[in-house]
Amino acid sequence: MWRIWAMAIEEIPLSPNLGLEVRGVDLTRPLTLAEEAAILDAWIRAGVLLFRGAGASDEIHMRLSRVFGQMEPAATADMNNPDNPYLMTLAYDPEDTKARFNRHYVVDGVPRAGWLGWHWDQSFMPTIVRGAVLRMTRPAAEMGETGFIDAIAAYDRLSPELKRRIEGLEVVYEFNPDFTSGQFGFPKDISALPRAASGGGTAVRYDFPPCVHPLVITQQETGRKVLKLSPMHSRYVLGMDKAESDALLEELANHLCDERYAYFHPWGQDDMVVWDNWRVIHSARGVPLHCRRQAMRTTIMGDYKVGRYLDPALDRDRKVNRLVD
Template sequence: MELKLIRGGVRELNRTSSGEPYPRFEVRPSTPVIGAELRGVDLAAELDDELRAELRRALLEFKVIFFRDQEITSTRQLEIARIWGEPEANPFFPTGDEVRISRLAKDGQMFGMENVWHSDHSFLAKPARGAVLRAAEVPDNAGDTMWADMAAAYDNLPEDVQALIDGLEAEHDWISTWGRILPDDKRDALREELPTVVHPVVKVHPGTGRRTLYVNEPFTDRILGLPEAEGQALLEYLRLQARVPEYQVRFRWAPGSVAIWDNWAVQHYAINDYYPSRRVMERVAILRVTAGTDHHSDHRAVRNIRRRSPRSPAAGRLRGRFRMRRQPHAVWDSARTAAGSQRSSGEDSRDAVYWSYISHGSRSPGGR
């Protein structure tokens, strides 16, 4: 028996809400489940403790929050990130005015290839907790970003699939993506610092207690504890859940727009419909959670706890249902076509994506 990768019908859409009002700003929800524009907040001004607490609560509820017409400097963007935690640098991105700010500039020469659903830094032992993204230069009517609520994705899985994946773990790595475009010496040096890591397939969000599906297309390589073919079929099925429109929100950028998202709750996708126009974004990733705002668990501690979770008898019966024919990723398919004869017959479909980067001189296969 095969599971349908995407099914129709009614979906369960729950937004995590304390029920408390937000007296310091106006909230305009973007969808029933994810995203909200906050009005009446000047991010360039000093933010008192009460306002900071409301912003943290809004991010937990809506998972991604949007602001318009903000005039902030790079230094101020770092300060805003510190409302949630300490900023961190990305080991692969080009930087802006400050090393912890990634400057993502795309145009006719440095084209965007970020149009794949992903979670930032899942290849790290402690993935980014969130991000603050600011639009510096955007094309007209193009270059939107989308986010998907991965708690909603988990909630709508069949119960027997939930029973199977609760307690499973998956390997996350950067070698098959970033590693393909780095010089050998830099790749080998980074490999010492950034080995393959293991995360739960289902994370329990530390701020809301909700179960969240935690696998993504570019960085999750395999599910542990299952036969290879079965594990890959299950992984493919889980990856595709981010593509369900009911779990998504789409944001149209303008100069001065700011988006802040909870990287443990969502995946995101940068729409590349603007080539060869110019699009410049600046991003700050948030690493450590500020004391008192959340509870961060090390990935190994979470893994050990999850291993003690009992398996449902239904989980064992379900495994045979994942002997489906593996479906190719749309992004890999398009890249294979674009790469054409530049790709050797022995390379897998992912190679085509990164050969395409190398041949066009792009430096940034991850981004927003």
């Protein structure tokens, strides 16, 4: 069902599960307070917003990002624009041998660059960033969709018994760049291509100490509960033995990552998508190894103040580790 605001902003559902396309907003000029309020209201209700073909410049990208709050540089600092640290470049070019090294994977029999499993951003850090604005500056000729799943709806689908069981539990997260091992809810048919087949490039090392986040949080604006699990980078349930922890995380990850409830966005030129990182998990299907793709992303600052470092000494200092080399 379409929704039309008084200032002619239209909302069109992206899928039966989550997301709205927003039309009627002129992002080439400063937005009015009423327009900003309408966009924020839609974001809280829908979790994902699409501004189709609206991101023709960095200026427009930054203007839309400011609607949702203060921006911060991404944790993967080597990918940030040297002229504007709030803009992160996500690019793949099969002919660029000097780009940072990113492992390519074969998923369900298809070699892919840029594949990412289901996750929420920066689960391996103590803060939970509010959201992100992704702008497609060069769509892939094939594939390249980004998927989104609503973790509020996923919580609602849990049995009453499982809801009671996970209330108050916490999960330990640690950065793991190897998607073929130790990741819950990932495809069974996944393998890594050798480094030479992954385009070479410069390897990057990160130092992110283990962090702890609750399994269930509450959306502040509505009181709805969120199944706050990031299948990528999750390690174990704090205080639970390994066998029980592995079984629970696998069950929850498979429930959360049920793609019958996902929306996969097929990118067009200059599309901008905004997602609520406090309630939505996302994934990237990747692109064939011969395809180019480039996108820009901003990160919206924010923190529910429920995450912490596993090491109490680190947590006291709240030193946020980022790129090492």
